[in-house]
Amino acid sequence: MLATEEDILAQAESWKRAGKGVAIATVVETWGSAPRPTGSHLVIDEDGLFLGSVSGGCVEGDVVTEAQDVIADGKPRTLEYGVADETAWRVGLSCGGRIRVYVERID
Amino acid sequence: MKLDILKSLNEERRARRAAVLVTDLSSGAQRLVKAAEIAADPMAEAIDKQLRMGKSASVDIEGKTYFLTVQAPPARLVVIGAVHVSQALAEMARLVDFDVTIVDPRTAFASEERFPNVRVIAEWPDKVLPEIGLDPYTGIAALTHDPKIDDPALKLALQASCFYIGALGSKKTHAKRVERLTAAGFSQEQIGRIHAPIGLDIGAVSPAEIAVSVLSEIVLSLRRKPLRSEKEKAA
Known part of the structure; x- marks a missing residue:
């Protein structure tokens, strides 16, 4: 079965209770054709395990990496992805849309 | 957080x-x-x-x-009738992330062998639905053709403002159903919330195709109509 939003947030809680550093990434803004709607979650633990999605798989790798910094220093970050982005060759959305992702640590 | x-x-x-x-x-x-x-x-x-x-x-x-x-709470689907169409509908609705429950008092129909992946309850709807707790995030598809089983479920679904209420049966069958519900005190507006004949008209023939038509109508009801907020429900 596919993970639902319910499984995703429950997983974040259980990782945290197990003593892991955990971050939650949320799609807070989309422009154009974005693969996942605003409010979609990706949860990441300190070992880089993750559940959920914020795109069709295009930028998750980068969000997971950024999440490690958020878990380390506790400062929330807002990340933006899109074809117009200078990092487009590395990570970008093939669909042509743009998304903004808010990443925060669970304390 | x-x-x-x-x-x-x-x-x-x-x-x-x-x-x-x-x-x-x-x-x-x-x-x-x-x-x-x-x-x-x-x-x-x-x-x-x-x-x-x-x-x-x-x-x-x-x-x-x-x-x-x-x-918002995850959407649930309660199917009244453990019939052939329900077997296809249960599987499809599960893939679309509905929390599916099958209710049918006839134990020969409501078996786990026939519905391996969803919750099956061999009970009368009027007994089990209050226990399940219908709400605006629950949809109901009444598929037995039998008023003894379908009607009590439809009445409870109307009272609970379920986001989707569908009932299998021809226009003639539905006209009789409307008469019974009117006699039971339901308004024309309330009865009008029942989708009957059930399903979008996609020319479905087989049980699985009928399930596609019913499920499409359920998704349409869930996504097109905004769900009532709890506040509205309480008012």
């Missing part, structure tokens, strides 16, 4: 109550507004609007940008 906020969010979801998480995107400050607390919240209007649409979104209020994470 504070762990206790995440815990409350998960608790509200498990209890099938709506909740909205408000995040100040510049400071990171957060608070959880439960369905029952919305009316008294300073951001009530914006929160209520997003919940009604079932959509999370950024909103600008007095020069600040807030993100509202809307958490």
Whole structure:
């Protein structure tokens, strides 16, 4: 079965209770054709395990990496992805849309 | 996010109550507004609007940008009748992430062998539906053709403002059903909420095709019509 939003947030809680550093990434803004709607979650633990999605798989790798910094220093970050982005060759959305992702640590 | 906020969010979801998480995107400050607390919240209007649409979104209020994470209960589907169409519908609805329950008092039909992947309850709807607890995030498809089984379920679904209520049967069968429900005191407007004949008209022939037509209609009802907020339900 596919993970639902319910499984995703429950997983974040259980990782945290197990003593892991955990971050939650949320799609807070989309422009154009974005693969996942605003409010979609990706949860990441300190070992880089993750559940959920914020795109069709295009930028998750980068969000997971950024999440490690958020878990380390506790400062929330807002990340933006899109074809117009200078990092487009590395990570970008093939669909042509743009998304903004808010990443925060669970304390 | 504070762990206790995440815990409350998960608790509200498990209890099938709506909740909205408000995040100040510049400071990171957060608070959880439960369905029952919305009316008294300073951001009530914006929160209520997003919940009604079932959509999370950024909103600008007095020069600040807030993100509202809307958490509406997962949609459930209760199928009355453990019939052939139900077998296909149960599998398809499960893939579309509905929490599926099959109810049929006839034990020969309502068996786990026939429905290996969903909850099957061999009981009369009027006994089991109050236990399940129908709400605006629950849809009901009555598929038995038998008024003894379907009617009590339809009555409870109408009272609970289920987001979808469908009943199998021809126009003639439905006309008789309308007569019975009218005699039972339901208004024309209430009865009008029942989708009958059930399903979108896609020319379905086989049980699985009929299931596609019914499921399409259910998704349409869920997504096109904004779900009523708990506030509205309480009013």
